[in-house]
Amino acid sequence: MTGRAKSAMSTADRRAWDSAWTLADLGELTARWLEGHLASQPAYAPGTGPAPETGPLVPVLARINRAGYLTCCSQPGEAGTGYDGAWWEQRAAVQGFTCPAVAERIWEAAEAAGLTVIAHAPATLPRWRIRYDRAVPVTRREARPCTWFGAQLSRRHLRDGWTGYGICHPDAVTALCAAWQVTVIDPGWDRKVVRPGKSGGRYVCELLVTLPDSRAL
Numbered sequence: 756m757t758g759r760a761k762s763a764m765s766t767a768d769r770r771a772w773d774s775a776w777t778l779a780d781l782g783e784l785t786a787r788w789l790e791g792h793l794a795s796q797p798a799y800a801p802g803t804g805p806a807p808e809t810g811p812l813v814p815v816l817a818r819i820n821r822a823g824y825l826t827c828c829s830q831p832g833e834a835g836t837g838y839d840g841a842w843w844e845q846r847a848a849v850q851g852f853t854c855p856a857v858a859e860r861i862w863e864a865a866e867a868a869g870l871t872v873i874a875h876a877p878a879t880l881p882r883w884r885i886r887y888d889r890a891v892p893v894t895r896r897e898a899r900p901c902t903w904f905g906a907q908l909s910r911r912h913l914r915d916g917w918t919g920y921g922i923c924h925p926d927a928v929t930a931l932c933a934a935w936q937v938t939v940i941d942p943g944w945d946r947k948v949v950r951p952g953k954s955g956g957r958y959v960c961e962l963l964v965t966l967p968d969s970r971a972l
Contacts, residue, residue: 764801764922768793772920775927778852778934781920782825786817797920798827808833819849824861824937826851828904830893832941837896845894847941848904852934865939873905875936881909891940905938 764772771793775781788796788804790813795801805813808831820826832847853861858874865872873889886907892900913919913931920928 764795768795768801769922772797772923775923776930777927778825778854778930779823781923781927781931782820782823785825786820789813789817789820797922798918816849819851823857824851824853825931825934832943834944841897843894843896844944845902846892846944848893848938850904850936850938852931853937855935858935858937861937861939869942871940871942873938873940875907877933877935879907880932881907883909883911885909885912891938893940895944904940907936 771784771787775784784793785796787793789809791804795803809816809829812829812831816826816829826849828851829849830845830847832845834842834844837843862872862874871891873891875886875889879886886909887903890903890906892902893904894900894902908919910932914928915921920931
């Protein structure tokens with residue numbers, strides 16, 4: 756995260772998110788937040804924009820969100836000495852929500868590219884607790900895992916006004932709970948380049964930009 760977080764989301768941003776009724780609406784607003792047109796988004800500290808490492812991925816992440824895959828977190832593949840002097844590594848990964856048709860396209864494209872795919876059907880949505888049994892480590896410090904992608908967020912988490920999308924219109928929250936939760940992960944650690952001219956994080960994301968425009972779903 757960057758910048759100095761505000762204590763509360765601005766009235767304008769809150770009204771924008773409250774106006775979202777569908778998954779496509781949430782994707783458009785997330786794209787606008789990534790591009791800097793909105794200062795805040797749900798589940799992030801108010802007034803906080805994307806992390807510096809996300810900068811190079813913003814154009815393709817915005818396209819993905821507008822194509823029907825609502826992203827909630829992503830990271831590029833990196834490795835190096837961290838703020839604490841320890842050696843940190845991370846896998847390129849992206850996690851989000853989508854409809855069944857787009858989930859199938861993501862699965863096919865990612866598997867064909869040798870990437871790891873974790874898909875959770877809405878029928879298995881946990882009511883209270885986040886389900887971590889299929890989560891995959893994506894960040895490690897001195898070879899010890901410390902963050903994971905691919906957990907299935909619970910209904911309570913998604914509806915919450917602080918950890919989830921509770922500030923949005925109830926119909927948007929219902930759409931989230933009815934969506935597939937899909938995660939794509941590059942299995943290589945610090946695989947900054949997986950194709951000539953393609954960074955790991957950008958390649959993982961660019962696999963998804965061939966998805967149909969969300970308005971056509």
